[in-house]
Amino acid sequence: METIFISIITFIVGAGATFALLKSMERKKASTLLKEAEKEAETIKKDKILQAKEKFLELKTEHEKVINKREQKLNERFNQLKEKEARAKKEFQENSRKSKELEKQGEELKLQIDINERKNEEIQKMHRKQVEQLEVISGLSPEEAKEQLLVALKDEAKTEAAAYIQATMEEAKLTASTEAKKVVIQSIQRVATEQAVENSVSVFNIENDDVKGRIIGREGRNIRALESATGVEIIVDDTPEAIILSCFDPVRREIARLALHRLVTDGRIHPARVEEVVAKTRKQIEEEIFDVGKRTTIDLGIHGLHPELVKTVGRMKYRSSYGQNLLQHSREVANLCGIMAAELGLNAKLAKRAGLLHDIGKVPSEESELPHAILGMQWAEKYGEKPEVCNAIGAHHDEIEMTNLISPIVQVCDGISGARPGARRQITESYIQRLKDLENLAMSQSGVITAYAIQAGRELRVMVDCEKVNDADAAKISFDISQKIQNEMTYPGQVKITVIRETRAVNVAR
Numbered sequence: 001m002e003t004i005f006i007s008i009i010t011f012i013v014g015a016g017a018t019f020a021l022l023k024s025m026e027r028k029k030a031s032t033l034l035k036e037a038e039k040e041a042e043t044i045k046k047d048k049i050l051q052a053k054e055k056f057l058e059l060k061t062e063h064e065k066v067i068n069k070r071e072q073k074l075n076e077r078f079n080q081l082k083e084k085e086a087r088a089k090k091e092f093q094e095n096s097r098k099s100k101e102l103e104k105q106g107e108e109l110k111l112q113i114d115i116n117e118r119k120n121e122e123i124q125k126m127h128r129k130q131v132e133q134l135e136v137i138s139g140l141s142p143e144e145a146k147e148q149l150l151v152a153l154k155d156e157a158k159t160e161a162a163a164y165i166q167a168t169m170e171e172a173k174l175t176a177s178t179e180a181k182k183v184v185i186q187s188i189q190r191v192a193t194e195q196a197v198e199n200s201v202s203v204f205n206i207e208n209d210d211v212k213g214r215i216i217g218r219e220g221r222n223i224r225a226l227e228s229a230t231g232v233e234i235i236v237d238d239t240p241e242a243i244i245l246s247c248f249d250p251v252r253r254e255i256a257r258l259a260l261h262r263l264v265t266d267g268r269i270h271p272a273r274v275e276e277v278v279a280k281t282r283k284q285i286e287e288e289i290f291d292v293g294k295r296t297t298i299d300l301g302i303h304g305l306h307p308e309l310v311k312t313v314g315r316m317k318y319r320s321s322y323g324q325n326l327l328q329h330s331r332e333v334a335n336l337c338g339i340m341a342a343e344l345g346l347n348a349k350l351a352k353r354a355g356l357l358h359d360i361g362k363v364p365s366e367e368s369e370l371p372h373a374i375l376g377m378q379w380a381e382k383y384g385e386k387p388e389v390c391n392a393i394g395a396h397h398d399e400i401e402m403t404n405l406i407s408p409i410v411q412v413c414d415g416i417s418g419a420r421p422g423a424r425r426q427i428t429e430s431y432i433q434r435l436k437d438l439e440n441l442a443m444s445q446s447g448v449i450t451a452y453a454i455q456a457g458r459e460l461r462v463m464v465d466c467e468k469v470n471d472a473d474a475a476k477i478s479f480d481i482s483q484k485i486q487n488e489m490t491y492p493g494q495v496k497i498t499v500i501r502e503t504r505a506v507n508v509a510r
Helices: 001-139 142-191 195-202 210-216 218-230 250-268 271-300 307-318 324-342 346-359 373-380 389-394 406-420 421-445 471-488
Strands: 201-206 233-235 242-246 447-456 460-466 496-501
Touching: 001 201, 142 307, 201 250, 210 218, 210 250, 218 233, 218 250, 218 271, 218 447, 218 460, 242 250, 250 271, 250 307, 271 307, 271 324, 307 324, 307 346, 307 373, 324 346, 324 406, 346 389, 346 406, 373 389, 389 406, 421 447, 421 460, 460 471, 471 496
Parallel strands: 460 496
Antiparallel strands: 201 242, 233 242, 447 460
16 A cells, blocks of 8 residues: 555656656747747848838839929929010010011101102192293183193094094905905805714614613613713714714714723613723723824834824824824825935935824823924924924924924925815814813812813813712802803803712622
8 A cells, every 4th residue: 555655656756747847848948939939020020121111212212203203394394484485575575676667667658748748739839830831821721721632632533543444444455355265164164064073973873772772771870971981972862773972082982982882782781880891991992092003103114112102193093183084194194204205315214203293292191282293392302202303293384493304394295195174174173172171171170070071062061079079069169160161261152060979889799
C-alpha cells in the first residue's frame, strides 16, 4: 500500500515537473513568436510608410502637372489678350490717323469748293460783261441774236440734208446691181429645197408601221429618251415605212440612225436600253472616224500624220463644204495638188499633204470664232506639220500672206474642186452656226449637263444635273437662257426653252 502511495506521489511529482518544464518551454516559444510578430509588424509598418510616401510623391507630381498646365493656359490666354490689346491699340491708332486724314481732306475739299464758287461767280460776271459788250458792238438784243442764229442753223441744216440725200441716191445707184443679184440668188434658194434637206435630215426606213409604235413607246418615253441621248429630233408622221431624223449635225444623225437600226433589229426598246445602245454607237462612230481617216491617208500615200489630225480627216466624212462632202472634196484637192506640183517640179507628196489638210479647220472639236483657214493652220502647227503645209492651209483663202509655191497650188486646186453656189451654202453655214450658238449659250449656264437645239432651232432642250439643280433653279435657268437669247442673238420667230431635270434610282441585282 505504501509502495502504491509512493508510486503515486512519485508520479505526481514527475508530472508536475514535466508540466513546469512544458510551461517554461511554451513561455519561451510565445516570447519568441511575440518578438517575431513585432519584427514583422515593424517591417510591414515600414513598407506601408514607404508606400504612403511613394503615393504622396505621385499625387504631388500629378498635382504639380495640373498646376503647370493651368499656369501654361493662363499664360497663353494672357498672351492672346495682350496681342488682342496690341492689335486693338494699333487699329485705334490707325483709325485715328485715317480720321485725321479724312478731316484734313474734308477741309481741303471745303476750301476747294469755296475757291470754285468764287471762280464761278467771277466767270458769271465776265460772261455778263462780255454779253453786254457784244450787245453794244452788234447793236442787237439777245432775242434778235437768237433769231439770226436760228436762221443760219436752218440754212446749214438744209444744205447738209440736201448733200446727204444726194450721197444716199448715189450709193443706192452703186448698190442697186448687188441688191438685184441678192434678190435673184434668194429666189433660186427657195427652189433648191433638196440640197437643204440633205444637209439636215436623214430617212430611216422600216419594214412596217407597227415598228413606229414600239419606237415611240408608252406615253412617248422611248422616243424622248432617244432624242435626249442623241440630240436629234425624231419625226414619226404618216410617211409610210419611214422615220425622219432631223438635226444640223450629221454625226448626231448618223449615231441616231445606227442606234435606231440596232434597237429595231434587237427588238428591245426601252429608255435604259436606248441609252446603252446610243453610248455603244457613239463609241463605234468614233472608231469608224479614225479608221476612215487612216484609210484616206493610206490611199493618198501620206505618212506620219499625227493621230489627232487623222481623226480630224475622218470627221470630214460627216461634214459638207458648200454642197460637197468635205472628205471627198479634200481628197480631190489633194490629188489635184499632187498632179500640179509634179508638173511644176515641186514636192508632190508635200503638196498632196497640204491639199488633204487645207479644210481641217471646218471640223473643230470645239467652237471657235477664228476663220477655218487660220484655225486649221494653228492645228497643223500644234501637231508638228512643216511650215510649208501650215502656210498653205492658212493662206488658201488669203487670210495670211503666201510664203511658198505650194500655197497658191492649194488655193487654185481648192477653186477647181469648188464649183459651188456660195451664197446658198453661206446661208446654210450661218444657220448651222446659229444652232451651235444656241447650244453653247445653254452650256454656259451652271449645272447644265448637255443641250440640244432641235426643230430647226425653234426649241432648245437642256438637261441639268439633278443633284446640283433643284426645281426652282431649273425654272430660273430656263428664264435666264430665254433672256440671253433675246438680248444676245438674232433669230426668226420664237425659241422654246425646255429644261429637263431627271432623277434616277439605279440598283444592281446580283
